[in-house]
Amino acid sequence: MARIAVVTVPSPQSWIIVNALVKFFGPVTIVAEERESKLTLIRRRMRRQGVITILGQIGFVLFQRLLAQKSRKRIGEIIAEYGIDPNPNAACEMIKVGSVNSDACRAALAKLAPDVVLVVGTRIIGKETLSSITVPVINFHSGINPKYRGQAGGYWALAMGDPDNAGVTVHLVDEGVDTGAVLYQARFKATPRDNFITYFFTQAAIARPLAITAVEDALAGRLKPVKVDLPSQQFYHPTLWFYLWTAWTKGVW
Structure with missing residues (x-):
């Protein structure tokens, strides 16, 4: 039987x-990587993006709690x-590590x-961890690379x-940051009932056959990257004011 490791911060997606x-x-x-502390994340992003932007992103994160409550019916749909299962699977062994870049993860x-190693929703994997892995390392990204690298690529394309x-x-x-060679891509169509929360469920659903095929290819030694002729840009979480303005003016929630 093939040995498949999934490195992830466990989530429904x-x-x-x-x-x-x-x-x-x-x-x-x-x-299973532990979710990075909010304080550490805020400090790092503040150095890159500035105080005003970070305050707007914090406001958006708080707003997401309300959005998540209002999204329950659509998530159920x-x-x-798609016939997807967002629940933890007891058949899978779980090894908890603090970070993908820790000695514990490498061990x-x-x-x-x-x-083969599949990565889903972790922090950026550093050189020391990558160089310690001698098999293909494949990532699932919620966006079309290289145009929508970083966070919430589906939302940003719509916005x-x-x-x-x-x-x-x-x-x-x-x-x-999501700069590795592309293997497979798929698009989705948002409905007026969708929003920032529900996009991720649809994206995970349409990614399933791509992930399966990529793992199959890795196991068979036939991974073949494809060229994607798009500009490259990295995105972060939107600020609350940008999100509300875009929702009001473009109907993109």
């Missing part, structure tokens, strides 16, 4: 993909429509000796008036 893998390949091993992966590039990418991992 990551379980949607993991459960699809389990259904196709059998149980996989989860290397997406789950039913866990060395002990597992997987044939920028570019719905044809609202989608997902499965790509090889390098030391950059």
